[in-house]
Amino acid sequence: MSQAARSSALARQRFRTAWLFLAPMLAALACVAVWPLLRTFYFSLTDASLSDLGDYGLVGFENFLVEDGGYWYGLLTDPLWWTSVRNTLVFAGASVAIETVLGVVMALVMNAAFVGRTALRAAVLVPWAIPTVVSAQMWAWMMHDQFGVLNAGLMGLGLIGEPIAWTADPDLALFSVILVDSWKTTPFVALLVLAALQMLPRDCYEAAKVDGVHPVRVFFEVTLPLIKPALVVAVIFRLLDALRVFDVVYVMTGNAEATMTMSVYARQQLVDFQDVGYGSAAATLLFLVIGVMTALYLVAVRAEMTRDMR
Amino acid sequence: MTVHSASRRRLRIVAAWSVVALFVFPLYYWITTAFKNARDIFDQPPSVWAFDPTLKNFEEVFGISLGFLRQQEVLPGGGNFYMAPRLWDSIVVAFGSTVLSVTLATLAAYALSRFPFRGRHAFVAWVLSTRMMPPVAVAIPLFFIYKDVGLLDTYAGVILIHAVMNLPLAVLLMKSFFDDVPKEIDESAIIDGASRWLIFRRVVLPMAKGGIAATAVLCFIFSWTEFVFVLTLTQTGLKTVPVVSSSFVTSTGTAWGNMAALGVAAMVPAFVFILLVQKQLVRGLTLGSLKQ
Numbered sequence: 100m101s102q103a104a105r106s107s108a109l110a111r112q113r114f115r116t117a118w119l120f121l122a123p124m125l126a127a128l129a130c131v132a133v134w135p136l137l138r139t140f141y142f143s144l145t146d147a148s149l150s151d152l153g154d155y156g157l158v159g160f161e162n163f164l165v166e167d168g169g170y171w172y173g174l175l176t177d178p179l180w181w182t183s184v185r186n187t188l189v190f191a192g193a194s195v196a197i198e199t200v201l202g203v204v205m206a207l208v209m210n211a212a213f214v215g216r217t218a219l220r221a222a223v224l225v226p227w228a229i230p231t232v233v234s235a236q237m238w239a240w241m242m243h244d245q246f247g248v249l250n251a252g253l254m255g256l257g258l259i260g261e262p263i264a265w266t267a268d269p270d271l272a273l274f275s276v277i278l279v280d281s282w283k284t285t286p287f288v289a290l291l292v293l294a295a296l297q298m299l300p301r302d303c304y305e306a307a308k309v310d311g312v313h314p315v316r317v318f319f320e321v322t323l324p325l326i327k328p329a330l331v332v333a334v335i336f337r338l339l340d341a342l343r344v345f346d347v348v349y350v351m352t353g354n355a356e357a358t359m360t361m362s363v364y365a366r367q368q369l370v371d372f373q374d375v376g377y378g379s380a381a382a383t384l385l386f387l388v389i390g391v392m393t394a395l396y397l398v399a400v401r402a403e404m405t406r407d408m409r
Numbered sequence: 410m411t412v413h414s415a416s417r418r419r420l421r422i423v424a425a426w427s428v429v430a431l432f433v434f435p436l437y438y439w440i441t442t443a444f445k446n447a448r449d450i451f452d453q454p455p456s457v458w459a460f461d462p463t464l465k466n467f468e469e470v471f472g473i474s475l476g477f478l479r480q481q482e483v484l485p486g487g488g489n490f491y492m493a494p495r496l497w498d499s500i501v502v503a504f505g506s507t508v509l510s511v512t513l514a515t516l517a518a519y520a521l522s523r524f525p526f527r528g529r530h531a532f533v534a535w536v537l538s539t540r541m542m543p544p545v546a547v548a549i550p551l552f553f554i555y556k557d558v559g560l561l562d563t564y565a566g567v568i569l570i571h572a573v574m575n576l577p578l579a580v581l582l583m584k585s586f587f588d589d590v591p592k593e594i595d596e597s598a599i600i601d602g603a604s605r606w607l608i609f610r611r612v613v614l615p616m617a618k619g620g621i622a623a624t625a626v627l628c629f630i631f632s633w634t635e636f637v638f639v640l641t642l643t644q645t646g647l648k649t650v651p652v653v654s655s656s657f658v659t660s661t662g663t664a665w666g667n668m669a670a671l672g673v674a675a676m677v678p679a680f681v682f683i684l685l686v687q688k689q690l691v692r693g694l695t696l697g698s699l700k701q
Contacts, residue, residue: 113524114524116520116524116605117520117523117524118520119520120516120517120519120520120524120609121516121517121520121521123512123513123516123517124513124514124516124517124576124580125517127509127513127569127572127573127576128573128576130569131547131551131554131569131570131573132539132542132547132573134550134554135546135547135548135549135550135551135554136542136546136547136550138550138553138554139546139547139549139550142550152553204428205428208421208424208425208428209425209428211421211424211425219425219426219429221683221684222429222432222433223428223429223432224679224683225433225436225676225679225680225683226432226435226436228630228634228678228679228682228683229436229634229672229675229676229679230633230634230636230650230651230654230675231634231636231651232634232636232651232652232654232655233439233650233651233654233672233675233676234435236654236655236657236668236672237435237436237438237439237669237672238435240439240442240665240668240669241435241438241439246450246451246452246453246455247455248438248455248457251453251454251455255454282432282435285432286432336540339540339541340540343541343543343544343545345543345544345545345636345637346636346637346651349655350655361543362543362544362545365543365545365546366545366637369545369549370549370641375549378549379546379549379550382543382545382546382549383546385543385545385546386541386542386543386546389541389543390538390541393541
């Protein structure tokens with residue numbers, strides 16, 4: 100056997116071994132993730148209904164947009180859908196912004212505290228590790244308009260004159276949900292940033308200290324650029340989660356219009372209204388919106404990074 | 410100078426713990442609510458520190474008498490939810506899916522860490538794309554698929570989807586832990602004539618034990634807290650704690666005390682695991698996210 104033939108045989112064998120290790124995971128993934136997702140895409144082109152799923156026909160893109168007698172129908176003409184898109188974007192933008200800023204502050208504070216850092220870390224991890232349903236209910240109770248401790252506290256401090264209906268008031272409901280989500284996930288961002296902070300070289304700070312640079316300037320000109328990669332990762336992960344948000348909204352405010360997100364909208368169409376075709380169309384669009392947002396974000400980050408390189 | 414820096418240091422510690430207090434207060438308040446009787450729960454203004462502790466909520470929710478702690482009979486029927494079996498459902502699902510997820514992820518991550526084959530770099534893109542998958546969009550078609558193959562309302566069905574849901578993160582984490590194990594170890598073992606499988610099982614796996622523990626903890630917590638899939642794919646056969654918990658809001662009002670009691674039970678794994686494996690957990694979380 101020639102040298103080349105032997106090395107290619109070896110490469111083939113390695114390739115086969117690699118696939119043997121990967122196969123179980125790929126099989127599981129294909130069955131319960133890829134297959135259902137493809138079915139969602141397919142159902143979005145049909146008029147299927149939950150009550151009789153065997154009987155449906157292809158309707159093309161009618162679920163998305165269709166013209167009938169001079170009027171337009173379909174998902175893209177439904178004002179509630181656009182409300183849910185707006186709510187989702189507001190929720191994602193606001194919660195990720197709050198979590199990033201608070202997370203950095205929290206990480207800086209934790210990094211500076213030398214006593215009990217381990218205990219600190221454990222304490223802030225708890226909100227992140229308990230079920231979202233539980234934390235949503237916990238906050239719903241604290242935000243209760245009559246018996247809630249939040250209203251009592253704010254009134255005690257003289258900040259508000261009368262009890263506020265945090266989750267029932269359409270103007271405040273989305274804000275309340277964002278608050279709860281921030282409480283739950285800020286610790287996650289803080290932990291990622293803290294890890295990055297602990298890897299920073301000490302001498303940068305020593306130099307800045309010797310030069311008498313103000314701590315705020317040190318943060319913006321030394322620390323922030325160095326922890327940027329960690330922040331980018333944290334923001335991507337949080338953004339992807341925030342755009343799909345369901346649990347916290349569904350538990351705190353149900354199907355209320357003021358807080359309806361794309362996931363809640365899709366579930367209502369699919370389950371409550373039994374409209375599999377239409378609901379699948381909503382789910383497909385949700386998937387596309389998230390994909391586009393992620394791509395845009397990654398492109399923006401890459402552009403920023405290359406600019407920094409220059 | 411020293412006085413100045415000592416007071417600044419004290420200030421920092423105070424600041425740190427105030428931040429923690431802000432985050433921990435809701436937990437404290439919810440936990441104490443679970444131990445309050447109806448009168449204290451609806452107290453005006455809300456009683457934060459002073460109340461008569463009771464185990465009534467727990468007894469009602471779990472349908473067990475905690476009489477060994479206090480002499481009292483649990484009333485049968487009315488007001489009792491008997492959630493002990495649901496707690497068991499949660500444990501079975503979380504444990505089963507963790508074992509499955511870690512097994513599949515470990516195998517796959519080893520291949521990704523050791524074999525330089527084409528398409529390996531598409532991996533990050535794949536992780537991101539599965540994170541984009543809206544659970545709602547997968548749960549409904551999965552409902553029909555499960556109905557056809559008889560997995561609806563079964564442990565196996567929920568365990569399977571929870572395991573798959575956790576796979577991307579688990580693979581990412583395990584790959585980073587395997588990357589830490591030097592390749593030379595594999596290579597010298599191959600020269601000694603060991604098979605890939607033997608190396609994987611006897612050499613690499615034991616060296617990545619800490620990483621496996623961290624990954625398992627994350628998978629367990631994510632399964633324990635998952636809501637949409639269980640809500641959609643189960644009816645009466647099994648229910649996990651988040652789903653049961655969401656059903657406490659009834660037309661006759663909300664049983665806040667009972668809800669809090671179940672919520673406290675649902676927090677227990679979080680506390681236990683954070684105390685036991687906090688170090689690996691933090692390392693796992695950060696490694697998994699930073700090392701790409």
